[in-house]
Amino acid sequence: MISNDHVKQWMKLHPVTLSKEDTLQETLVLFSEIADKELPVVADGHLLGVVTLQDCVAHVDKETDIHSIMKTDYEAVSDDFSLNDQKADGRPLYVLHEKTGALEGVIGREEMVAYYEYVREREKGAQQTIQWLKLGFDTAYEGVAIVDEKGIIQLFNDAYSRYVGVSKEEALGRPAADVIENSRLPVVLKTGVPERSQPHRLQGQELVVHRLPIWKDGRVIGAVGILVYEGVSEIQQVLQRMELLHTNETQTKKQVQTRSTVKRSVHFEDIIGESPAISKAKKISRKAAQTKAAVLITGETGVGKEPFAHAIHDMGNRNESPFVAVNCAAIPESLLESELFGYMKGAFTGTRNDGKPGKIELANGGTLFLDEIGDMPLTTQAKILRVLQEKEVDRVGGTAPIPVDFRLIAATNKDLKKLIEENKFREDLYYRLHVMPLHIASLRERKQDIPLIIADQLPKLSAENETRETTIDKEVLERMFQYHWPGNVRELLNVLERMFHLCEADHIRVEDLPEDFREQPQMTESLSEWHKRKQQQEHKLEQKQIEKVLEEVNGNKSKAAKRLGISRATLYNKLSRFNV
Numbered sequence: 015m016i017s018n019d020h021v022k023q024w025m026k027l028h029p030v031t032l033s034k035e036d037t038l039q040e041t042l043v044l045f046s047e048i049a050d051k052e053l054p055v056v057a058d059g060h061l062l063g064v065v066t067l068q069d070c071v072a073h074v075d076k077e078t079d080i081h082s083i084m085k086t087d088y089e090a091v092s093d094d095f096s097l098n099d100q101k102a103d104g105r106p107l108y109v110l111h112e113k114t115g116a117l118e119g120v121i122g123r124e125e126m127v128a129y130y131e132y133v134r135e136r137e138k139g140a141q142q143t144i145q146w147l148k149l150g151f152d153t154a155y156e157g158v159a160i161v162d163e164k165g166i167i168q169l170f171n172d173a174y175s176r177y178v179g180v181s182k183e184e185a186l187g188r189p190a191a192d193v194i195e196n197s198r199l200p201v202v203l204k205t206g207v208p209e210r211s212q213p214h215r216l217q218g219q220e221l222v223v224h225r226l227p228i229w230k231d232g233r234v235i236g237a238v239g240i241l242v243y244e245g246v247s248e249i250q251q252v253l254q255r256m257e258l259l260h261t262n263e264t265q266t267k268k269q270v271q272t273r274s275t276v277k278r279s280v281h282f283e284d285i286i287g288e289s290p291a292i293s294k295a296k297k298i299s300r301k302a303a304q305t306k307a308a309v310l311i312t313g314e315t316g317v318g319k320e321p322f323a324h325a326i327h328d329m330g331n332r333n334e335s336p337f338v339a340v341n342c343a344a345i346p347e348s349l350l351e352s353e354l355f356g357y358m359k360g361a362f363t364g365t366r367n368d369g370k371p372g373k374i375e376l377a378n379g380g381t382l383f384l385d386e387i388g389d390m391p392l393t394t395q396a397k398i399l400r401v402l403q404e405k406e407v408d409r410v411g412g413t414a415p416i417p418v419d420f421r422l423i424a425a426t427n428k429d430l431k432k433l434i435e436e437n438k439f440r441e442d443l444y445y446r447l448h449v450m451p452l453h454i455a456s457l458r459e460r461k462q463d464i465p466l467i468i469a470d471q472l473p474k475l476s477a478e479n480e481t482r483e484t485t486i487d488k489e490v491l492e493r494m495f496q497y498h499w500p501g502n503v504r505e506l507l508n509v510l511e512r513m514f515h516l517c518e519a520d521h522i523r524v525e526d527l528p529e530d531f532r533e534q535p536q537m538t539e540s541l542s543e544w545h546k547r548k549q550q551q552e553h554k555l556e557q558k559q560i561e562k563v564l565e566e567v568n569g570n571k572s573k574a575a576k577r578l579g580i581s582r583a584t585l586y587n588k589l590s591r592f593n594v
């Protein structure tokens with residue numbers, strides 16, 4: 015990427031140049047027209063050398079040509095050079111094409127002046143931002159302390175200073191453990207796991223604090239300590255205020271008589287993550303929740319499409335009505351339609367005689383969540399489209415349509431556009447669903463959420479299993495940062511649960527990680543190369559196993575296939591692939 019400091023942004027593209035044939039007199043005239051005291055001599059677009067004004071003046075009376083006073087000690091740089099790295103010595107910089115060596119442009123005196131002016135403005139802007147940050151930092155009521163990776167306090171605001179009774183001057187540059195009573199920031203630096211809303215005693219005062227590790231490039235480079243509440247009483251006040259707010263809202267809605275018995279399932283705060291990708295998804299979802307528009311959630315398997323669907327329903331004004339979910343991939347094709355549309359009395363032999371409402375009817379007034387919509391058969395897609403257009407549903411075997419009103423949220427991990435091209439998904443239905451598209455990024459793209467999800471899950475696992483709180487090694491997190499998470503959050507939760515049960519002494523170590531994590535992709539290796547290598551390894555293992563079984567059954571392929579639990583055709587296939 016080209017930054018604003020790159021020579022390419024500033025160089026003069028068509029500078030004044032000399033050719034070998036130019037005379038000294040001509041050269042002197044050129045010097046009088048430019049600000050630089052040096053001119054490049056060029057042949058066929060390539061820089062041969064430079065001629066200085068000083069040499070020109072010194073030789074003007076002699077019968078010399080340009081060539082004899084040309085010097086080759088010019089300052090040349092390639093076109094990706096950053097002016098930031100340049101020490102100004104007043105000489106022009108010749109920008110040469112990296113591959114061809116051709117002269118592309120020159121950074122002369124004028125260009126350098128323009129660049130320095132820009133740097134000065136930029137620094138002024140940065141200084142202003144720093145001033146704002148400083149002011150904001152010190153005005154914050156919450157105490158904030160930031161330590162580097164060694165636990166040394168680098169920043170410390172006024173509020174923190176008040177709480178701990180230590181001046182900024184005394185605190186800065188000292189280990190947090192020496193300045194802050196019972197500080198656990200060194201622990202967070204070690205574990206890399208955030209500790210949110212933890213009680214902490216400071217100067218005899220009970221506080222609620224957050225301790226957050228700062229992760230960068232898969233490494234903990236520091237930690238932030240935030241003093242959030244002064245004791246439990248402040249939290250109680252917050253709860254009271256929230257209760258009051260809630261009462262006011264329900265009164266305005268004139269729904270004071272009964273509180274709904276519908277379980278409020280998932281709230282946005284239950285979707286853990288503060289990465290830009292997840293914050294953006296939450297922002298879009300909150301907006302979508304305020305509308306009746308259809309939402310199409312896309313994202314790889316296990317990214318959390320379902321909690322988003324729940325949260326959208328939960329935040330919308332239909333949250334008192336049901337949220338009905340249908341997994342289109344889990345229900346056999348033959349049953350999907352009666353499940354969705356319901357059926358009338360006597361529609362099928364052997365079914366309940368009195369008929370049954372479908373999920374669409376059950377979602378009336380609320381939200382219908384069609385999960386894995388990419389797996390819905392084309393015939394059902396046509397019928398769903400009709401329901402959306404007509405706002406009525408026909409039960410199987412029924413004659414009179416039943417009016418329905420629901421908000422639709424659909425989700426898929428498939429590429430619907432591709433399915434449309436393959437004639438497996440209706441384009442008209444796609445556009446009906448695509449009103450509010452919501453993409454949930456893969457965990458790979460938001461690895462900074464990993465420690466947060468772990469910090470949320472570990473105490474839950476301990477509580478569910480009634481064990482002491484389990485801790486985790488920072489190295490485990492580092493490995494997790496390098497892993498590519500094909501199964502996303504679902505995989506993370508599974509891996510965590512497995513390690514939770516396997517680990518010893520309530521502490522998760524690298525040894526508890528599954529095989530895949532111990533063998534990481536090399537830094538120089540791309541993900542696809544890594545997959546290929548893994549696949550080759552798996553094939554080798556499989557080949558060895560087949561060879562072993564074949565030996566045991568004296569080469570009898572039918573017996574070998576049986577023992578391996580595969581068909582003969584599959585075995586032949588594998589044998590030819592492995593060249594056995």
Ligand SMILES: Nc1ncnc2c1ncn2[C@@H]1O[C@H](COP(=O)(O)OP(=O)(O)OP(=O)(O)O)[C@@H](O)[C@H]1O
Binds near residue numbers: 316317
């Ligand atoms: N950000 C998150 N915070 C906490 N839990 C999450 C988060 N994202 C996902 N989960 C949990 O991870 C699991 C997998 O998520 P979910 O079933 O929604 O995946 P999905 O995107 O619907 O995948 P699929 O396409 O395979 O159905 C669920 O238990 C879900 O509650």
